[in-house]
Amino acid sequence: MIYIQGVPSTPTLDATLSALADPTRRAILARLAQGEATVNELAAPFPISQPAISRHLKVLTDAGLIVRRVEGTTRPCRLAPGGLAELDAYLARLRDALEHNYRRLDRLLATPPRTRKDRDP
Secondary structure: OEEEOOEEEOHHHHHHHHHHOOHHHHHHHHHHOOOOEOHHHHHOOOOOOHHHHHHHHHHHHHOOOEEEOOEOOEOOEEEOOOOOHHHHHHHHHHHHHHHHHHHHHHHHHHOOOOOOOOOOO
């Protein structure tokens, strides 16, 4: 685990962020947010091959964002419960840090400036 200024980086979080970096995978997740779908249904709107979609699905599965099951000859996919929990916690920590910084800035701006001597020649 790598720590950068108190923010841990875990293999799961890294895999999630890597998976979400691709627009095709984000589109697949958006489609699965509407409900379960087969590989063929997921591949239909994309101008890429079914094997390419299957590779995207493997990345999403390995990242824990989707789950697949075998149902006869089809492999329906759906969003994994809690698949974004670690990312959500990470973003919450970042939001908290930003809000803390903004509160500090608000306090600083609300404090009257100290009187200073003008230095005119």
